[in-house]
Amino acid sequence: MSLMRIPLILIWIWVISGGVLAQPDLEVCSSPALDFGGENGTPVSISDSLVINEDLLIEDLHVSVDISHGFVADLLVDVVSPSGTALRLHDGLGGDLDDLRVIFSDEGVENGVLAYDYGCYMQPSNGSLSIFSGQGSEGIWTLNITDGFPANADGVLNSWCAEIFTSEVSILSSIESFACIPTEDGMEATWTNPQSYDAIELTVNGTTVTLPGSATAHTLTGYTPLSTLDLSIVGTLTAPGQWVSCPSHCSVVTLDGPPTQVAVVIDERYDDWSGVSPTLDSMGDAVPGGLDILSLSVAEDDDSLFVRFDFAGPEVQLDEEDTLILYIDTDSNPDTGLAISGMGADLEWDFGARQGTLWSGGGSTSFDHFDIGIVAAPTVSSTEFEISLRRNSPIVSLGSEIKVLLCDDRPGGDCVPNTGSLTHVLATGQLPTDIEIPLDREFPSDVRVVTYNVLTDNPWQGEGGRIGRQLAAVAADIYGFQEIYNHSVAETVEYVESWISPSGGGIWYGAGQSDCKIVSRFPVLQVWPLSGNVAAWIDTTAEWGVPTMVINAHLPCCSNDAGRQNECDQISAFIRDQRIAGLLSTHPNAPILILGDMNFVGMSQQRTTLLTGDIIDESQWGWDAPPDADGTSLIDTRSRQVAQRQIYTWRNDNGAYLPGFLDYIMYSDAVLDPGRSFVLLTQDLSAATLAQHGLQFSDSNGSDHLLVSADFRRVSTEPSFLRGDCNLDVSLNISDAISALISLFAMGGPAFCEDACDSNDDGSFDISDPVTLLAMLFTGSGDLPPPGPQDCGLDPTADVLDCESFNGCP
Numbered sequence: 001m002s003l004m005r006i007p008l009i010l011i012w013i014w015v016i017s018g019g020v021l022a023q024p025d026l027e028v029c030s031s032p033a034l035d036f037g038g039e040n041g042t043p044v045s046i047s048d049s050l051v052i053n054e055d056l057l058i059e060d061l062h063v064s065v066d067i068s069h070g071f072v073a074d075l076l077v078d079v080v081s082p083s084g085t086a087l088r089l090h091d092g093l094g095g096d097l098d099d100l101r102v103i104f105s106d107e108g109v110e111n112g113v114l115a116y117d118y119g120c121y122m123q124p125s126n127g128s129l130s131i132f133s134g135q136g137s138e139g140i141w142t143l144n145i146t147d148g149f150p151a152n153a154d155g156v157l158n159s160w161c162a163e164i165f166t167s168e169v170s171i172l173s174s175i176e177s178f179a180c181i182p183t184e185d186g187m188e189a190t191w192t193n194p195q196s197y198d199a200i201e202l203t204v205n206g207t208t209v210t211l212p213g214s215a216t217a218h219t220l221t222g223y224t225p226l227s228t229l230d231l232s233i234v235g236t237l238t239a240p241g242q243w244v245s246c247p248s249h250c251s252v253v254t255l256d257g258p259p260t261q262v263a264v265v266i267d268e269r270y271d272d273w274s275g276v277s278p279t280l281d282s283m284g285d286a287v288p289g290g291l292d293i294l295s296l297s298v299a300e301d302d303d304s305l306f307v308r309f310d311f312a313g314p315e316v317q318l319d320e321e322d323t324l325i326l327y328i329d330t331d332s333n334p335d336t337g338l339a340i341s342g343m344g345a346d347l348e349w350d351f352g353a354r355q356g357t358l359w360s361g362g363g364s365t366s367f368d369h370f371d372i373g374i375v376a377a378p379t380v381s382s383t384e385f386e387i388s389l390r391r392n393s394p395i396v397s398l399g400s401e402i403k404v405l406l407c408d409d410r411p412g413g414d415c416v417p418n419t420g421s422l423t424h425v426l427a428t429g430q431l432p433t434d435i436e437i438p439l440d441r442e443f444p445s446d447v448r449v450v451t452y453n454v455l456t457d458n459p460w461q462g463e464g465g466r467i468g469r470q471l472a473a474v475a476a477d478i479y480g481f482q483e484i485y486n487h488s489v490a491e492t493v494e495y496v497e498s499w500i501s502p503s504g505g506g507i508w509y510g511a512g513q514s515d516c517k518i519v520s521r522f523p524v525l526q527v528w529p530l531s532g533n534v535a536a537w538i539d540t541t542a543e544w545g546v547p548t549m550v551i552n553a554h555l556p557c558c559s560n561d562a563g564r565q566n567e568c569d570q571i572s573a574f575i576r577d578q579r580i581a582g583l584l585s586t587h588p589n590a591p592i593l594i595l596g597d598m599n600f601v602g603m604s605q606q607r608t609t610l611l612t613g614d615i616i617d618e619s620q621w622g623w624d625a626p627p628d629a630d631g632t633s634l635i636d637t638r639s640r641q642v643a644q645r646q647i648y649t650w651r652n653d654n655g656a657y658l659p660g661f662l663d664y665i666m667y668s669d670a671v672l673d674p675g676r677s678f679v680l681l682t683q684d685l686s687a688a689t690l691a692q693h694g695l696q697f698s699d700s701n702g703s704d705h706l707l708v709s710a711d712f713r714r715v716s717t718e719p720s721f722l723r724g725d726c727n728l729d730v731s732l733n734i735s736d737a738i739s740a741l742i743s744l745f746a747m748g749g750p751a752f753c754e755d756a757c758d759s760n761d762d763g764s765f766d767i768s769d770p771v772t773l774l775a776m777l778f779t780g781s782g783d784l785p786p787p788g789p790q791d792c793g794l795d796p797t798a799d800v801l802d803c804e805s806f807n808g809c810p
Helices: 005-016 464-474 489-497 561-581 605-612 687-692 734-745 768-779
Strands: 026-030 034-036 044-052 060-069 075-080 086-091 100-109 139-147 155-165 176-182 187-192 199-204 207-212 217-220 228-236 248-253 293-300 304-311 324-329 338-340 343-345 347-350 355-360 363-367 375-377 384-390 401-408 422-425 447-453 478-482 509-513 516-520 524-530 533-538 548-554 592-597 663-667 672-680 707-714
Touching: 026 044, 034 044, 044 155, 060 075, 060 086, 060 139, 075 100, 139 155, 176 228, 176 248, 187 228, 187 248, 293 401, 293 422, 304 401, 343 401, 447 464, 447 548, 447 592, 447 663, 464 489, 464 672, 464 707, 478 548, 478 592, 489 509, 489 516, 509 524, 509 533, 516 533, 516 548, 524 561, 533 561, 548 561, 561 605, 663 672, 663 707, 734 768
Parallel strands: 447 478, 548 592
Antiparallel strands: 026 155, 034 155, 044 139, 060 100, 060 155, 075 086, 075 139, 176 187, 187 217, 199 207, 199 228, 228 248, 293 304, 304 384, 324 343, 324 347, 324 401, 338 343, 347 355, 355 363, 375 384, 401 422, 447 707, 478 516, 509 516, 524 533, 533 548, 592 663, 672 707
16 A cells, blocks of 8 residues: 555656756747958947747747857847847956857856856846746847957857747756867767766767766777867756756867877876886996986976986985986987987076076077976975976977986986987877866865965055955965964954955954964964964864864975974974873864975975974974874875966066975874865966956966965765665666655655765755655756765765665765
8 A cells, every 4th residue: 555655756746846847949040140340449339130930928038149259358248139128148258268159048157157168058247038038039139249349359240049938947067077088099088977967978070979877988989090089078868858968078189109198297296107117227326426316207298398207315405506407309309409418408407506508509598497387396305306397488399209318417427318318209189188176165064274375464565356366266264374474363364354254154263473374264262372383273163073273384494494393393292292281182083284384495304294293303392293193194285286287386487496385284184084175376277267266367476375275074984875865776866766755655664874865965854855856857956965966975964864774885
């Protein structure tokens, strides 16, 4: 008897969930190919009309436009209905972006979030297309375009369409992170699915392949070398009337040989060099007191040349008076450049002197690091380094084949190779375009921490707007500032609150010592001065169950190794003493966060001390003690930049020193798991990302340091699950709704994981959960809350539900 109830419940759910979505009832287009603009500088206006003969009652309206133009900020675009109702679709946004190819829809993304040649749904600049709801469709529809500065670029109205709906329309989320990697006979495509789809449609040069809705990768083969492949991808649902998502695109050329390019991140981790074969050199062939170079590796992507090398100890500081020189024959021609080891070196970089030389026509010209974009890691002393430099710079370009030589410049010094040079062929187009790290948190419950050296009170020295926009864009919970010398904690708090309010309401709290200031949305319970640094006991109990020890440091600069080491010893001793008889003894699982401008530009021991608790001056500061709760070291986030494979946080393009990794966030991995982290360099962000987060291109010029952000969450012993997966088969389909209904109404017993059955994440398991799941599966009502829809994860929200009878996703 109870089983007979299930179909009736499902039918009732289908009715109340809103039914199905309508296909467009009518689409009428015009393709005038109408030129406008000119060189006289006088604003130009044009109009084009289309006639709709059917009189439908409008419930929803989409207007698609295809305008070729070189500066879309010059354009004003309006649509006018037969009744005379006008709406501004585009209102001079977009800067110098090219072309306006979008479908204007109230259900689209916010105007300006994506580039205007995105080709899909975007909200109007001013107002809503809902103003046409209730009107009739019959009559003349007009599109008006004004080019306010026609001298900038001529334009062409290629086409536009009015799409009429007699019922409300929703739009699926687009495929994300679509990346295409070419191979010799095809390509490999990868992507992520932001919601559940019934199918994925991958189109290659006009031919569509239908894949399962859970697919996140596909390999194509059977193409000849150097074939051009143009791809687009959409997600679809098969419920009646449902629209597909907007397409994501990529284009590649198949390789004419095995791939050689490598996506190296200059972060001193080196695991990304695993596919590169080094040129080796025997140990023990250095001159007395010289550098014994052991290996040299070379790789590249489309933008940069990468070089990695190591040598026998002791450690050296790469840019402090060592004698290591890199030679590059940029055209593989021994008759041009400096004659050395059988090659003609056109470019020479002296690491110790921090100076480069271009050799050409029998003469030489000096240049600085900025001229070729050279970056090295680590910034501290080491026996192993990796560097990058631009393949094409204002002063030199690398050819398709180069030769490389690395030498100790002492008389008779070691070189790699010992004779001749390393020949390297440069490729292009083998790697997918880098995808920007999103600025938003992975989970809303993550706690975000920021460190930012704002350069001698710059928020009050004319850079308040640039710095403030960045603070608002990242929306952190805890900010650690350095170099606020002449403004108080209260003034710092006031500055932050003038740009952003604490998430979840409340007020900002502050603490500080010397130039180090902390601004937190959590109360500050206690403060300790540590030389010029500050430690604060911050009340994160509501988020993590315990307070957090936050240490904000600005260590001595430059050649003051002794001063830096002394303050690192002091901080390590403070943590040890707090663990023995302080707040960390009564709260042993309290997280520790050490952040700030560490000025690690000397010996690596200072960094080691902070991470491991290895105190050097034990006569002053006492014995060593590992800082983390489990008796191990802290972890450095070593965050990379949002849009570049670099981790440097300081740069002075007019100075002598190379960009450096100076600003750190270290954390207790025994009690914290890392979330998203990044270094913010606005000059490298896409126009869409800048617009989405209210940033401007030059905002990172507010300081010579870059803002560093990292998110954290408590280490959890709870099982991972997939939201909505009530039958725990790690997939979302109608069987999950049936399983939920059986548990709720058919005496099927309690759910094994109530958290997974809580489809709407409201903290309770009831009839609204299968309703929500079915609406997502069959009406495109939007994705379920995390974790999911593709990958299992932890519940980001606290509630009384549990998964006591479930061991977690496989």
